[in-house]
Amino acid sequence: MDLSALGNDIERVVVSEEQIQNRLKELAAQVNKDYEGRDLILVGVLKGAIMAMADFSRHLQRHVDMDWMAVSSYGAGTKSSGVVRILKDLDSDILGREVLIVEDILDTGLTLSWLTENLLSRGAKSVSVLTVLRKPDAATVKVEAKYVGFDIPSEFVVGYGLDFNQKYRNLPFIGVLAKHLYS
Ligand code: 5GP
Numbered sequence: 001m002d003l004s005a006l007g008n009d010i011e012r013v014v015v016s017e018e019q020i021q022n023r024l025k026e027l028a029a030q031v032n033k034d035y036e037g038r039d040l041i042l043v044g045v046l047k048g049a050i051m052a053m054a055d056f057s058r059h060l061q062r063h064v065d066m067d068w069m070a071v072s073s074y075g076a077g078t079k080s081s082g083v084v085r086i087l088k089d090l091d092s093d094i095l096g097r098e099v100l101i102v103e104d105i106l107d108t109g110l111t112l113s114w115l116t117e118n119l120l121s122r123g124a125k126s127v128s129v130l131t132v133l134r135k136p137d138a139a140t141v142k143v144e145a146k147y148v149g150f151d152i153p154s155e156f157v158v159g160y161g162l163d164f165n166q167k168y169r170n171l172p173f174i175g176v177l178a179k180h181l182y183s
Helices: 017-034 050-059 110-121 136-140
Strands: 010-015 041-046 065-074 080-088 098-106 126-134 147-151 174-177
Touching: 010 147, 017 050, 017 126, 017 147, 041 050, 041 110, 050 065, 050 098, 050 126, 065 110, 080 110, 098 110, 110 126
Parallel strands: 041 065, 041 098, 098 126, 126 147
Antiparallel strands: 010 174, 065 080
16 A cells, blocks of 8 residues: 555655665574574564564575564553553464564563563573664663664654554555544
């Protein structure tokens, strides 16, 4: 779905389709190098990371296991609730495995710090994080994303897996949602 089909729903494009793809390719090259000769399992966080998992994993030049978790930290609005719940757990046992969490966005970091701790407590050998986007608030929490696509301003964005009330996930770019739609 492109801008012309969206009316005035998108205030502006923050990261274009081309920028996303180029950056994911760069991050995949880095991951290829960092995990050379090592085990690797990607854990995608549903539903926001679907696009990033699909594109990033295809840029990797190696075998990789892929699994998914669904957690909830946001309700139907645009504010973080701070409550993390597992809606769908992993199918795999990650005891002794090297895990790379693939996330759409790091905002307050609540979700990722909780998830990292949770996976480590299951005996993972290592847990690292790849996030497509990072907002400024992420600097105030203790979550280190080893692989970051883009640093963006603190605005509510949609597209490339990110939704507003389950819409806009299928945009190939990331944009700021027009305020009139939620304020
Ligand atoms: P955190 O726990 O880091 O505050 O939030 C992480 C989750 O909140 C993300 O996985 C995402 O689902 C949601 N989130 C945070 N910021 C945004 C945003 O700008 N747009 C959308 N659509 N979701 C967001």
